[in-house]
Every structure is written in structure tokens, then in C-alpha cells.
Amino acid sequence: MMLIECPWCGPRNETEYGYGGEAHVAYPADPSALNDNEWAKFLFYRKNPKGLFAERWVHSAGCRRWFNAVRDTVTYEFKAVYKPGEPQPIKTTNAPAQGGTK
Amino acid sequence: MAEQVLTDISALRTSPLAHLASALVQGAVSGERGVGLREIAFTTQIGLRAEPGSAAHAALSAAAGVQLPSAVGQVSGSADGTAVLWLGPDDFLVVAPEGSELLGPLVDALGDEPGQVVDLSANRTVIEVSGPSARAVLEKGCPADLHPRAFAAGTAITTVLGPVPVLLWKTEAETFRVLPRASFADYTARWLLDGMSEFASDPVD
Numbered sequence: 001m002m003l004i005e006c007p008w009c010g011p012r013n014e015t016e017y018g019y020g021g022e023a024h025v026a027y028p029a030d031p032s033a034l035n036d037n038e039w040a041k042f043l044f045y046r047k048n049p050k051g052l053f054a055e056r057w058v059h060s061a062g063c064r065r066w067f068n069a070v071r072d073t074v075t076y077e078f079k080a081v082y083k084p085g086e087p088q089p090i091k092t093t094n095a096p097a098q099g100g101t102k
Numbered sequence: 103m104a105e106q107v108l109t110d111i112s113a114l115r116t117s118p119l120a121h122l123a124s125a126l127v128q129g130a131v132s133g134e135r136g137v138g139l140r141e142i143a144f145t146t147q148i149g150l151r152a153e154p155g156s157a158a159h160a161a162l163s164a165a166a167g168v169q170l171p172s173a174v175g176q177v178s179g180s181a182d183g184t185a186v187l188w189l190g191p192d193d194f195l196v197v198a199p200e201g202s203e204l205l206g207p208l209v210d211a212l213g214d215e216p217g218q219v220v221d222l223s224a225n226r227t228v229i230e231v232s233g234p235s236a237r238a239v240l241e242k243g244c245p246a247d248l249h250p251r252a253f254a255a256g257t258a259i260t261t262v263l264g265p266v267p268v269l270l271w272k273t274e275a276e277t278f279r280v281l282p283r284a285s286f287a288d289y290t291a292r293w294l295l296d297g298m299s300e301f302a303s304d305p306v307d
């Protein structure tokens with residue numbers, strides 16, 4: 001069993017959390033300009049790196065807030081958690097070290 | 103013939119654990135490994151949403167008569183009077199005795215400011231678990247750290263008990279209030295009674 005640090009509640013059991021997939025996937029600036037292929041890529045295509053990955057989590061059985069985390073997909077170790085809008089503290093292949101997008 | 107209007111419906115209410123009243127009494131364990139259960143029914147519960155630092159937040163604090171809590175675990179006010187539990191950074195629950203007239207003043211205080219005041223009195227019931235073995239019973243199914251160094255009297259957290267999402271509020275050193283939603287109350291009470299039963303027997307060395 002893993003302890004995950006919620007930015008608001010502190011360390012809680014992993015069973016209190018839900019997984020939200022890759023973080024920092026930018027919403028298309030002009031969605032109506034996308035063709036079906038591009039729209040499908042935005043909706044369904046996600047990176048699946050071996051190593052550090054920025055991803056979204058929700059503390060569903062606690063404060064019910066969404067937040068971001070950098071996790072190592074090899075070891076499952078959480079390297080950092082940060083609130084929406086805060087800059088990403090560690091660089092990953094799916095997002096820059098600064099950005100701070102939702 | 104004049105139409106009869108029922109103005110006081112309190113006699114018609116049935117609390118979520120009314121049907122288990124005698125089971126809760128019979129399940130009590132006394133002695134140094136004791137633990138007991140009781141339902142605190144019909145409390146006034148009001149959900150508040152307001153951004154910390156906003157005018158709405160200040161107005162709701164003033165109307166509730168206690169400062170809204172500012173961090174996880176914090177409970178403002180008193181367990182026997184009006185208490186406000188922290189549910190999230192902008193999310194709070196007022197718990198007050200049955201019949202407290204708080205809703206109107208809170209709605210008025212919020213006015214047109216962004217935020218929320220919602221009567222949630224029927225949403226959750228309150229199950230009080232108390233006694234020297236209370237923590238041991240809860241620890242059978244609660245993944246949060248309930249040791250006093252991490253969970254002190256006068257604090258409350260949102261977590262799970264078994265599979266049931268609950269608010270867990272520690273009011274005294276050996277007294278916990280479990281707040282499941284009303285539809286989970288029956289299951290939660292039976293789960294607790296089951297967890298308590300072992301403490302009625304002498305420990306096996």
C-alpha cells in the first residue's frame with residue numbers, strides 16, 4: 001500500500017485517490033478548427049513513458065480536489081505533488097519544468 | 103370544517119439508525135476494553151463554500167459565530183455547540199444541535215457574493231463511538247493514521263471506514279464521531295457492531 005501526499009491533506013492511503021491520466025494536456029485554442037484526427041488525438045492519445053511522468057490525481061475520498069504529481073512509472077515513487085496553476089517542479093518528458101498550466 | 107395543518111412534523115421523523123436502537127445498546131462493551139455506540143440524530147448540518155480571504159468567507163464566519171477553519175483537520179467552535187469542520191480549502195460543514203436556527207442567517211450573510219450555503223441536515227447522521235477500544239475498532243477499516251500524534255482530539259478528517267466514505271471527527275481522547283451518509287448508516291453501524299464484538303471477550307494470549 002502506498003501513501004500519496006495530497007497538497008491540502010498531507011499523506012493519505014492510495015485507496016483515497018483516483019487517477020486522472022496525463023497532466024498538462026492543453027485544451028485546443030480553437031476546437032472547431034480541428035479535424036476528427038486531431039480531435040481524437042487530443043481526447044484519447046496520451047504519452048506512456050518509462051520514468052518520470054506528470055499526471056493528474058484527485059483526492060476523491062478526502063478533500064475532493066484535483067492536483068498534479070510527478071511520478072516515476074518504473075518505481076511508482078511520487079517525486080513531487082503540486083496544486084493546479086503551480087509550476088511543475090521537476091522536468092518530465094511530457095511537460096516542461098515550468099509551465100504551470102492547469 | 104377547518105383544514106388541519108401539521109406545523110410540527112418532528113414527531114413523524116425517523117432517524118437513519120432508529121431501527122437499530124436496541125442493537126446499539128446491546129452491542130456496548132464495558133470494562134477496560136470497552137466501547138459503545140450511539141446515534142446523535144437530527145443534527146443541523148449546513149454545507150458552506152467560500153474562497154478563503156473573500157468577503158463571503160468573512161461574512162459566513164461572522165454569521166456562524168466561529169471563524170471558518172483554515173487547514174485540514176481543523177474544527178472551529180465546540181462539539182456540543184456550533185462546530186465548523188474543514189472539508190476542503192473552500193469547503194466547510196457546520197454541525198450544530200438539532201433545531202439550530204443557523205440557515206437563515208448564513209444565507210442572508212452570503213447574499214449575492216460567490217459561494218454556497220446549503221442545508222445538508224438530512225445528508226449524514228452522526229454515530230458516536232466511544233471508549234478505550236474505540237480507536238482499535240475504527241483502525242480495523244480506516245486507512246488514515248488515527249494515532250493521537252497524527253489525529254488529536256478536536257480535529258476531523260474526510261476519509262473512509264471500510265468501503266464507506268465518512269467524516270471522522272475526534273471530539274475527545276476516546277470519543278469519535280463518524281458521519282456517514284444516511285443511506286450508509288445501517289451498514290456502518292452494523293460494521294462497527296461487528297468490529298466491537300471481539301472486545302467483549304478476554305484477549306487470547
Ligand SMILES: [Zn+2]
Nearest residue numbers: 006009059063
Ligand atoms: Zn486532500
